[in-house]
Amino acid sequence: MMKIYVTSVFVDDQDRALDFYVGKLGFQKKNDIPVGENRWLTVVSPDQPTGTELLLEPSDHPAVKPYQAAIVADGIPAASFHVDDLANTYDRLTEGGVRFMLAPIDAGDVKMAVLDDTCGNLIQLVQIKNPQPH
Incomplete structure (x- = not known):
């Protein structure tokens, strides 16, 4: 059996994204691990703390901005x-x-x-x- 462990959204500012996803939407922070200039930053549903994690993925790859703008x-x-x-x-x-x-x-x-x-x-x-x- 296969389950989704982590999925992601690209964000242009990890701190602002954390504030929004936790402060506005009500998720809770699961992981906040420094990785170079960015972080492995995930949030989860408070009623499923061991469930699927949402990675707030930095959008600094050159392909991300045109992709995000288009969708x-x-x-x-x-x-x-x-x-x-x-x-x-x-x-x-x-x-x-x-x-x-x-x-x-x-x-x-x-x-x-x-x-x-x-x-x-x-x-x-x-x-x-x-x-x-x-």
Whole structure:
């Protein structure tokens, strides 16, 4: 069996990204290990501290900026996060100063919204309308 251990988003400022992902979105810092000029900086969901880690990957590789600019221009999210109550999450984040590019909409079996992470990415939030029991 294979599981996702770490996935990443490119960020233009690791400190600002950490502030946003922890302070605004509610993740918790898992790893913060110096690696040259940057850090191996990961966050996790507080209710799954041993679950999949999100690496806040420095965007200093020359290919990243054009890639990020192109997907943002086309409105493509770099990552998608599940929430239990999108309306409540949207209200809480909006009140906290998070800028949404797309307010919550119905999209088939899900409700979704898209926010700007302030570090070069669009992030999609998804609520499954009729979740199946595990």
